[in-house]
Structures are given as structure tokens and as C-alpha cells.
Amino acid sequence: MSDAITADGIRKRYGDVQAVDGVSLSVRTGEFYGLLGPNGAGKTTTLEILEGIREADEGRVELLGLSPWPRNPKLLPRIGVQFQASAFFNKLSARETIRTFASFYGIGPKAADAMLERVGLTESANVLTDKMSGGQAQRLSIACALVHDPELVFLDEPTTGLDPQARRNLWDLLRDINAEGRTVVLTTHYLDEAEILCDRVAVMDHGKVLKTGAPAALVREIDDTVRVRIESGQLAVDRVRELLAAAGAVYANLEDDSVTLALSTAEPGPVLAVLAEQNALRGLEVRGATLEDVFLQLTGREYRA
Numbered sequence: 627m628s629d630a631i632t633a634d635g636i637r638k639r640y641g642d643v644q645a646v647d648g649v650s651l652s653v654r655t656g657e658f659y660g661l662l663g664p665n666g667a668g669k670t671t672t673l674e675i676l677e678g679i680r681e682a683d684e685g686r687v688e689l690l691g692l693s694p695w696p697r698n699p700k701l702l703p704r705i706g707v708q709f710q711a712s713a714f715f716n717k718l719s720a721r722e723t724i725r726t727f728a729s730f731y732g733i734g735p736k737a738a739d740a741m742l743e744r745v746g747l748t749e750s751a752n753v754l755t756d757k758m759s760g761g762q763a764q765r766l767s768i769a770c771a772l773v774h775d776p777e778l779v780f781l782d783e784p785t786t787g788l789d790p791q792a793r794r795n796l797w798d799l800l801r802d803i804n805a806e807g808r809t810v811v812l813t814t815h816y817l818d819e820a821e822i823l824c825d826r827v828a829v830m831d832h833g834k835v836l837k838t839g840a841p842a843a844l845v846r847e848i849d850d851t852v853r854v855r856i857e858s859g860q861l862a863v864d865r866v867r868e869l870l871a872a873a874g875a876v877y878a879n880l881e882d883d884s885v886t887l888a889l890s891t892a893e894p895g896p897v898l899a900v901l902a903e904q905n906a907l908r909g910l911e912v913r914g915a916t917l918e919d920v921f922l923q924l925t926g927r928e929y930r931a
């Protein structure tokens with residue numbers, strides 16, 4: 627698969643802040659790629675440099691085989707950039723807004739209205755943009771980025787501030803956009819979102835890429851330990867230790883904080899069998915490592931979005 631984007635050693639400083647500090651990455655054609663990191667990690671600045679709307683101090687970017695900076699008119703019809711919903715004219719309706727964006731590309735009102743339908747906003751077509759819900763406004767901004775049918779779409783934190791249901795609905799739309807063959811690059815500080823949507827992520831912090839890879843592969847690489855938790859009080863800790871030793875189960879970090887009894891193990895089978903035999907499965911939770919654990923291992927600190 628060819629690369630839609632390659633970035634090599636990009637840096638950007640704002641006064642004393644080194645916002646982007648030597649980022650290199652590549653995004654393959656058709657990929658769903660995530661720039662993931664906590665607030666201030668440098669995701670937006672990196673994205674803007676890739677899009678060609680901000681100049682890097684150093685480094686090289688190739689976007690669809692061309693340099694995006696200085697602004698390259700040949701690229702504009704081929705890429706879609708999602709503007710923040712706050713950039714809309716608040717006295718225009720959803721329909722007027724998308725038709726305005728469409729007209730920038732010489733696209734007529736029929737196609738603009740079809741895009742409104744595509745993102746599920748036909749019924750809200752007459753609503754003024756400042757009266758729309760957060761989810762509706764995000765849908766409209768994505769529709770505006772897609773109206774000229776670009777092959778590569780950039781989305782900056784498209785689900786921030788949305789309630790869980792609206793986030794999930796938007797995930798479906800984003801998946802569809804990618805399934806149609808478009809390359810999608812998104813920034814997010816939600817680990818679950820990156821894990822669910824992205825083929826690959828670049829985990830960023832302090833302007834640097836700490837690691838890139840498929841979310842599942844990153845998780846697998848750091849840890850194949852499973853965490854098993856049950857409700858406290860069903861078995862004493864010492865009793866659990868005895869039973870696990872008798873069953874030959876290998877485990878670590880057995881702890882009971884009087885709410886939860888938790889342990890880690892690379893082989894959950896024997897552990898679960900022992901707990902089941904003792905009828906001690908109330909509140910059972912079994913979970914593998916997540917991207918949160920990856921971040922913790924890479925930075926030595928908890929992930930705080």
C-alpha cells in the first residue's frame with residue numbers, strides 16, 4: 627500500500643513552547659490513522675502542519691506525493707479539513723452552511739444537500755448553526771469537510787464534548803467514511819476511541835511520537851497479563867493463595883482492598899477455574915491491557931486527557 631502522508635523530523639516552536647519536537651510518521655492510503663495524546667501533546671499543531679495550514683520550523687512533509695507548504699492549490703480538492711464548529715456563521719442554517727462550503731469547490735446545491743442527508747441532518751437542515759446540538763454541529767463540520775469528495779480527510783478531535791451516545795453515532799459515520807476508501811487522519815485524546823476506530827495510532831506526548839502501531843499490537847507488545855477481579859468478601863486472600871498454589875496457577879499482585887479482590891495472571895484459565903469451584907465469581911471482571919497501560923509504560927505516568 628502506498629503512503630498518503632509522510633512526515634520526517636517536523637518541529638514547531640511557539641515562543642518557549644516546543645509544541646512539535648521532531649515528529650516522523652507515515653500514513654498509508656486508505657488507513658484510519660490516529661494522533662493520540664493528552665491535552666497539549668502537540669496533536670493539533672502536527673495535524674495543521676500535515677494539512678499545510680501551518681508552516682513547520684523544520685522537517686519535511688509529503689501529502690499525496692506533494693509538498694503541502696506553501697499552500698498547494700493542486701492538493702485542496704483532494705483533501706478535506708474539518709473546521710471547528712465554532713467557526714460557522716451562526717446566522718446561517720445547516721443547509722446554507724453546507725451549500726456555502728460546496729460553492730467554494732464549484733459544487734452545486736443538490737450535491738450539498740445529499741451530503742447533509744448522508745450525515746443524517748436533513749431534518750435539521752433549517753436549524754441555525756448556533757442552535758444545533760454538539761453532535762449535530764460536529765456532523766455538519768464533517769459534512770463540510772467531505773462535500774467535495776476528498777480522498778483524504780483530517781478531523782481534529784471530532785467527538786470532544788459529545789455525550790456517549792452522540793460519540794458512538796459519530797463513530798459509525800467515521801467508520802463509513804473510511805470504509806468508502808478514504809484515508810482518515812484524526813486527533814483524539816480518547817484512548818477508547820483510538821482503540822476502536824484506528825488501524826494505527828501515533829501515541830504523542832510533549833511534542834514527540836512515543837510509539838506507532840496498531841492499537842492491539844501496541845497493547846500486546848507491552849503486556850500479555852490479564853487482570854481478574856471479583857467482589858471482595860467471597861474468599862479470604864490467604865485462602866485464595868492456598869487454592870491457587872494447590873492448582874499450580876501462576877499469578878502476581880494479589881490484592882484485596884475490601885471492595886475488590888484483584889490479581890494479574892498470564893494464564894487466566896486455572897485462576898478462573900479455582901474461583902468457579904469455590905463459587906466466588908460474584909462481580910467477576912476480566913480485562914486485558916489497554917492503550918492506557920501502553921501510555922503508562924511509555925511515560926511512567928497515568929494518562930490524563
Ligand SMILES: Nc1ncnc2c1ncn2[C@@H]1O[C@H](COP(=O)(O)OP(=O)(O)OP(=O)(O)O)[C@@H](O)[C@H]1O
Nearest residue numbers: 640643645663664665666667668669670671672815
Ligand atoms: N498558536 C499557539 N501559540 C502559542 N502556543 C501554542 C499555540 N498553539 C498551541 N500552542 C501550545 O503548543 C502546545 C501543543 O499544542 P497543541 O494544540 O498542538 O496540542 P494538542 O495535543 O492538540 O492539545 P489539545 O488536545 O489541548 O488541543 C501546547 O502547550 C499549546 O499550549
